[in-house]
Amino acid sequence: MARLTGIQFLLFDLGNVIIDIDYEHTIGQLKALLPVEKHERCASFFPSSFHKAYERGEISDAEFRQAVRLHFEENWSDEQIDTLWNSLLFDIPADRIRLVKKLKQNFTLGVLSNTNAIHIRAFNAILQEQHGYENLHELFDYVYFSHELGLSKPDPKIYQTVAEKTGFTPEQTFFFDDLEANIHEAKQVGFQAHQIKDKNALTRFFDENLFN
Numbered sequence: 001m002a003r004l005t006g007i008q009f010l011l012f013d014l015g016n017v018i019i020d021i022d023y024e025h026t027i028g029q030l031k032a033l034l035p036v037e038k039h040e041r042c043a044s045f046f047p048s049s050f051h052k053a054y055e056r057g058e059i060s061d062a063e064f065r066q067a068v069r070l071h072f073e074e075n076w077s078d079e080q081i082d083t084l085w086n087s088l089l090f091d092i093p094a095d096r097i098r099l100v101k102k103l104k105q106n107f108t109l110g111v112l113s114n115t116n117a118i119h120i121r122a123f124n125a126i127l128q129e130q131h132g133y134e135n136l137h138e139l140f141d142y143v144y145f146s147h148e149l150g151l152s153k154p155d156p157k158i159y160q161t162v163a164e165k166t167g168f169t170p171e172q173t174f175f176f177d178d179l180e181a182n183i184h185e186a187k188q189v190g191f192q193a194h195q196i197k198d199k200n201a202l203t204r205f206f207d208e209n210l211f212n
Contacts, residue, residue, distance in 0.1 A: 001067035003154035003209045007192065009168035010103060011141075016178040017196050018100075019091040019123060022121040034072060054116050056111055057147035061117055095203055097131050100139050103206070110142035112162055112175070114152045118185045120145060140168055153177070164190075165209075176202060 011044050015021040023066045045051070053059050058122035064100070066080045076084075087143070105108060115123075138145045144162055151158040163170055170190030177183050178196045186193040196202055 003192070004174065007174045008108060008172045008174065009110060009163065009166060009174070010107045011173055011175045011191070012100075013175075013177040013179075013182070013196075013202065014111060014115060014123070015178050016199075017202060018096055018111070019092045019126070021088045022090060023088055025090075026084065026088040029084055030072075031204045034074070038072060038074075045071060047180050055114050056150045057116075057150050064118070065118070082118055082122075085118055089119065089122055089126060092126055092130055093199070094131070097139070099203055099206060104139070105143075107165075108142070109140045109160070109169070110138055110144065110166065112144045112158070114146040116145075116147045123195065134155075149172070151184040153179075156185050156189050159186050159189040159191060176205075181197050188209045 005206070012018055027045075030042050030045070031039050045068075048067075048071065050071070051058065051063060054064040054067075062078075065078055068081050068085075069076060092114055100109060127133050127135065133139060142162075144158075144164070144165070146152040146158070147163060149158060151161060153159075159175075163173065163200055169190075173191045175183070175186045175191045176196055177186070177193070177195040183193045184194045194205055196205075
């Protein structure tokens with residue numbers, strides 16, 4: 001319990017914290033559709049400037065899809081692109097949903113995710129199908145997406161913005177994310193934070209620090 005002393009607000013990333021994701025699966029799906037001579041373009045897809053711009057809400061769904069077409073020089077339909085794009089989203093394990101519901105009895109809960117409108121629509125469909133919730137607002141008190149804030153992790157401004165919007169100070173906040181860079185910058189702002197490195201890490205953290 002020492003690690004959670006003084007903590008009132010628990011803040012969670014989505015990818016590989018709440019929902020399992022796999023970028024390599026999407027790369028595989030892309031390569032299956034592309035001629036071999038275009039496979040090298042897959043490596044620059046996720047780090048691309050248009051992906052980052054889409055995460056920050058700087059371009060629309062339509063502009064993102066067109067950027068995908070230009071990047072790969074393929075005339076894919078909107079539906080094809082959305083299916084490829086959403087192929088990195090997998091299951092939302094039931095033990096994580098049970099954990100969230102249990103934690104809500106004693107803490108205020110929030111989500112802070114680098115994401116985009118296409119992914120969130122797909123995420124909500126998975127959440128509805130697997131657990132019967134229409135969206136994250138039914139489980140969390142605060143939900144912040146990068147494309148709605150116009151900021152993305154690990155920019156320190158996004159953590160400061162969450163603190164301002166919720167009224168919880170960094171010292172009252174504990175943040176969970178799977179990426180070291182995001183954890184590092186959150187700590188620089190004053191959050192307590194813990195990196196999620198495997199599928200069982202989130203439940204294990206609370207078993208060791210709260211429920212034992």
